[in-house]
Amino acid sequence: MDKIHHIPNVCIEKYHKSKDYSFRISGMRSIFAAKKMETTLSKNELQLSCERLRPLFLRYALPGVGAMLFLALQSIADGLIVGRLIGATALAAVNIVIPIYTLVTAVALMIGVGTQAQIGIRMGRGDYSGAKTALISGLVGLLFFTGTTTVGVNIFADEIAVFLGADNELLPLSTKYIHGLMPWLAGIGFQLLFDYMLKALGHPRFAMTVMIGTILLNIVSSVICVSYLGMGTFGTGLGTGMSFTLGAVVSGYVIVKQLRKNTELYTVHGRFSLKTFGHLFYNGSSEGLTEISTGVTVFLFNITLMKYVGAAGVAAFTLVDYLMFIGTSVILGISNGTIPIISYNWGARCMPRVKGIVRLALAGNLVCGAVMIFLLWVCGHAAVGLFIDSAESQVIDLAVRGARFMSLAFLFNGFNILASSFFTAIDKPGLSLVVASLRGPVLLVSGILSLPRWFGVDGIWLAMPLADALTAVIVLWLVLKWKKRL
Incomplete structure (x- = not known):
């Protein structure tokens, strides 16, 4: 048996x-x-295997939503700090080298999500040695990556900035940001990894608290470094690096304490395994691909809108992207928040609980999508007005129209994002990667490049909902194929 x-x-x-x-x-x-x-089961395992599904879902999903919303706030706040306190040139200089930061966060997310899923599945099976091996492999693998990246990026900071597009005016500001941020890459990476590990060990609310505290500290420290200490772009990077490193220290301390409480997991033997690391990295690859493809698609949206509308179109997309990012962050928080529950019960072969938690997550995503569509259609003008002066009528009109078209993506993306998280949670990285690839590099990029030829500017706005609609059809087929396994 x-x-x-x-x-x-x-x-x-x-x-x-x-x-x-x-x-x-x-x-x-x-x-x-x-x-x-x-x-003997730990308290976390008792909750995952026995607690009623609705309160269990809320205990994991709501902290995930909170953490994702504050991560969205960070990106907006950083732009405001640099743009208003230093200047537009500094903002451009920071944005030029952001792909390096995106790469590190993408890799950390891959390792974090993959480690979380492997710990959950193996603990559900009662394979504590395998769970500990996954945990150690994730830690060692991320340490090696961030260590080598930190050394390489800081040594070749000028060359990297030039490669990414910095000219003579932007180069000094870009390299200062690199030297402020990049020495702290290990702290940034481990804070993201520890966030997922805390959830896997049954502490989603504490993980959210640490993440929120980290981001608030990041905002405050960046303002102090830039405004009061006059450190410029170096201070912006320094504030981010120090804040995330402190968050990693706090999270790491709590993880060690929780491991000691889980007798089965703490006392069993575990080791670094290159094979295990490769598998968990592959299992989390869809989340990393989503992170990377987001940057690519934003770039394509910008250059396409610049071609058809000009700077007003880019400004309008920036506003729409802020609004879409808020709704998507909630859906991501719900979907990723359910991974520990799904993974553990899948490993334990508790299929009714897996089906139940998927239904709850899907309902939550669909409700969120309906709310976002209503808000962007009915209150779009007011929402856009929060970010821009009413005198910019052309930008506002473009943004309101764009928000209405792009909001239609919420009819489908809750289903697609949950499917990607589900396949990751049950250790089916190939299927998860298919979903992430369709939504981003394949269908969305194809839509941005082709639809404007027939529909003009409206075709640019329609690229995202059409990509999610087509993805949903394929995902539905994949889900029906796996339905018999649940």
């Missing part, structure tokens, strides 16, 4: 008394097997 989820007696009693059929694992046969195994 396959190894079956090791439910303690308290959960078995709860199963017998409860009318919630999500507690059914694999019938009475599994319950008797669970009694026979008598393995």
